[in-house]
Amino acid sequence: MPKLQVHFLPSHVPAEDLAGSVVIVIDMLRASSTICQALASGATCVMPFLEIDDARSAAEQFDRAAIVLGGERHGRIIDGFDLGNSPLEYSPVAVAGRPLLFTTTNGTRALHHARMARRTLVGCALNRQAIADAAAAEPRVDILCAGTDGAITGEDILAAGAIADALVGDANAAGWELNAEAQSALDQWRSLLALAAATGRTPSDQFAVAMEQTPGGSNLLEIGHGIDLPACAELDILPIVPELNHKTGEIRPA
Incomplete structure (x- = not known):
């Protein structure tokens, strides 16, 4: 199973407990979203760094x-x-054909934490x-x-639930065994889908609204980056699977 x-x-x-696993690292606001967008816009690779x-x-x-030097x-x-x-900054004009050297407060640290995984992928909405x-x-x-400044944040949990929903399917036909946190994330995502249906919003729009109340979303609103919430909440618009090679230190499309 x-x-x-x-x-x-x-x-x-x-x-050490992640050794041998496929690890999907999520930092919804905003490192995961930005890495995906940078690669989709033609960056040759993303090189994550812990410290500025x-x-x-390296530059x-x-x-x-x-x-390109990027980060926050x-x-x-x-x-x-x-x-x-x-992610709105990472257009083809800004990054195509060049490597991105990248460091963030939370996301690149989560990538480093998965250094013993068999595969390390980057996921988001x-x-x-x-x-x-x-x-x-x-x-x-x-x-x-990844969390926000060492604290659990709701946008990451909802993104985990969204990925879990796509992975296990409506009837869990593949028989996936979920831990308590996976079940909680899945339940929270499905509650969001139900709320979206009840209010006439799309799931992406409802996700953006929900993130206004999360720690990561509140932080972005405070510093004038509220436009990033709907940009990061768009579901399934990038058919890209970023994978980190821990030997080379590069993230490239799998």
């Missing part, structure tokens, strides 16, 4: 015009970087169906939520 586990924070699961200085040091190994700390663009952490299809035949899948 295939097993699906959701972890609401990296601190909830030792890195690590990204800057010195390149012709500066040949790369506490939601805001980093001084001297080209782009922040909004934008590529929900593609990521579920990529993991459908795996015997074990762990969805790792």
Whole structure:
């Protein structure tokens, strides 16, 4: 029986416990969404870094015009970087044909936490169906939520539930075994779908509304990035499966 586990924070699961699994890392607002959009816009790869200085040091190994430096700390663009952490910034004009050196407050740390996984994928609403299809035949899948500043955040849980819904199917025909957190995320997502149907909203619109009340969403509203909520909430618009190669340190489409 295939097993699906959701972890609401990296601190909830030792890195060693992810060894041998396919791990889907989620940082809905906004690293996962931005990585997917950057690759879809033609970035040659995304190179995630834990610290700002690590990204800057790596950038010195390149012709500066040949790369893109992107990322944020506490939601805001980093001084001297080209782009922040909004997927809306990552157009083909901005990134096509160049590697993206990328560091964020939460998402790149979650990627590092999955360093012992057999495969590390990046998931969000934008590529929900593609990521579920990529993991459908795996015997074990762990969805790792990045959280916000070390705290559980609702948008990651809803995204985990959305991916779980696409993965296990309405009747759980494949017989997936879910841990308590996976079942909770799935239940919360299906409640959102029911609310969307009752209010006449699309699931994507209802997701954007729900994120206005989550810690990550509230933070973005406070710093004037509310436009990123509907941008990140769009379901199934990118048929891309970003995969991190821990040996090369590069994320490329699988």
